Amino acid sequence: MSDNDVIVIGAGASGLMAAITAAGYGSKVTVLEHMDKPGKKILMTGNGKCNYSNTLQNIDCYRTVRPEFVKSVLNVFGQKQATEFFSSLSIVTKDKNGYLYPYSGQASIIVDALIKKCDSLKVNIIYNVHCHSIRRTSDGRFVLTCIKDSDKQIEYKSERVIVSTGGKTYEKSGSDGSGYKLLKKLGHKIIKPLPALTAIKCKDEYLKLWKGVRCDGEITLMCGNDIIVKDKGELQLTDYGISGIPVFQVSRYASRYIYNNNKVDALIDFVPFYSYKQLSEHIRNAEKYMDIYQVISGIVNRKLAQVVIKKCNISPDMHVSELSNRKISNIVETLKSMKMPVTGTGDYSQAQVCTGGVAVDEINEKTMESLICNNLYITGELMDVDGICGGYNLQWAWSTGYIAGKNAGYVEEI
Ligand SMILES: Cc1cc2nc3c(=O)[nH]c(=O)nc-3n(C[C@H](O)[C@H](O)[C@H](O)COP(=O)(O)OP(=O)(O)OC[C@H]3O[C@@H](n4cnc5c(N)ncnc54)[C@H](O)[C@@H]3O)c2cc1C
Structure with missing residues (x-):
């Protein structure tokens, strides 16, 4: 000794x-x-x-x-x-x-x-x-x-x-x-x-479709109607949920809220540079010959556009002029406020800190x-x-x- x-x-x-x-x-x-x-x-x-x-x-x-x-x-x-x-x-x-x-x-x-x-x-x-x-x-x-x-x-x-x-x-x-x-x-x-500075796992039937997309956006974590935290930057969309620096920054809150048995949702704004009204106008102003898939793909990555189309339950080749006001609102809502239940975060082997x-x-x-x-x-x-x-x-x-x-x-x- x-x-x-x-x-x-x-x-x-x-x-x-x-x-x-x-x-x-x-x-x-x-x-x-x-x-x-x-x-x-x-x-x-x-x-x-x-x-x-x-x-x-x-x-x-x-x-x-x-x-x-x-x-x-x-x-x-x-x-x-x-x-x-x-x-x-x-x-x-x-x-x-x-x-x-x-x-x-x-x-x-x-x-x-x-x-x-x-x-x-x-x-x-x-x-x-x-x-x-x-x-x-x-x-x-x-x-x-x-x-x-x-x-x-x-x-x-x-x-x-x-x-x-x-x-x-x-x-x-x-x-x-x-x-x-x-x-x-x-x-x-x-x-x-608990794991922090890590990815977030979400439940959604279309995750496989958007795998590999990197795009700018804003993520907000919600507990019921309460905003827990938000962050902006480059998001990485994966087949299990979302990753990227802004997601890392908010992940410690997801870990803690879930650990405390709270339900957490992720709201993603894929078009933070447009207000709801501006986005709605952008879609409505599209040339009549354009289908909605093309219009959405003019704003976000095609894979993500595909997810939006599926979530809104519309046919990709529908012309914008054929869409009801409700459908356009639905598309705008999905692009600006896509909601997914958070099921967990990356584990200790995938988190940078505790x-x-x-x-x-x-x-x-x-x-x-x-x-x-x-x-x-x-x-x-x-x-x-x-x-x-x-x-x-x-x-x-x-x-x-x-x-x-x-x-x-x-x-x-x-
Ligand atoms: C992939 C990754 C990337 C990161 N990138 C950054 C970055 O760019 N910038 C940044 O600021 N932070 C970053 N971090 C976080 C940062 O590395 C840690 O927060 C920091 O190293 C913590 O320092 P520490 O001294 O507390 O612990 P550590 O650096 O983890 O050191 C603890 C040491 O204690 C030893 N030890 C543990 N238990 C025992 C025991 N019972 N007996 C003897 N020895 C023991 C371990 O082997 C280890 O050597 C990153 C983390 C990871 C995992």
Whole structure:
């Protein structure tokens, strides 16, 4: 059993940042990682290019029950500090409409730079060590019981512990949800982690027809007559429902509402640039010789036009002049407000992050220290804060990792 000032569980984004910061403040730091390599999830980010932050930092880019918690964290270590940090590791940033990436376009440079920095600070990273329990001894220190190389039980002792185990999406990257169990055993409240930043599954008989279409549109999630959330952008229509960035952005609400046994509908506006009246006029003004399929295909993708025709139960070769006012209203309604029951979201293996996790009212917003168990710190996706697409989840990992590392790692000079 070796003694440490600080043990970090997890060599992911927030854990490596925490380790570097704690070591920089003079602590002897060990990182325990159950995979054979560090930062596996970082390598997957931004399609391998690592969208590490974003110049736009509104509080509502982070979904949480405590916006003041997020504000406090980002005030200490926000986008500017993250960019300066990576610049200090010789990484040049590319700014693509506010989305920040390493200029090289390779996530691997971020992982390499973090590891080299750890090495330079003598952070001891031990791989293939799965931590499965944390207990306190009578002297107030922590004992971490782990399994090394899949079979050997081993214990590590430390003054302070930073839990940076991530959420439970893309389990192959190492984040298997074990962090929730570790913290639950210590008395923390865990808000049920659910998939977020993922696709939405819908029930509709025509989904197969529109498979493969990409189009601009607006998605609104409804619970009965109440609007839950809406977002706009490029939608991807699939044979199970809808995907694309705007769908990712709203998916965490679908997950939570469905988990809470609410019925959720997706309303899609495929023609957001026209009002109902304008769209109706556009259709009515079509030349008399045109059939309705051609008119609708002049607005949206042919596959989608086919779905609209089927849903409105009209024959595609009917001329516009033959359509009743009711039929035209029906077409307009279908294009502007196509309603489909949401049956679920992509599962954990298809979601970029989790919504839910450790309740943030149990974490000190200034230090990331647990309010349930002192000298224990919590970082990153493990807590109940989820960012929208665009670099916000990694920013959250850097920010919370930095604060936890600073507060756990500070060694007072005597
Ligand atoms: C496909 C994909 C693309 C993404 N793209 C982006 C993007 O472009 N921008 C963005 O901001 N976010 C993106 N994200 C989200 C982002 O990667 C995560 O939110 C972020 O990595 C979370 O950091 P973390 O430190 O909390 O956890 P992680 O980075 O997941 O690290 C957790 C680490 O802990 C280890 N671990 C877990 N349990 C144990 C245990 N019991 N014992 C020992 N080790 C353990 C894991 O192996 C892992 O190495 C993406 C996610 C995915 C899946």
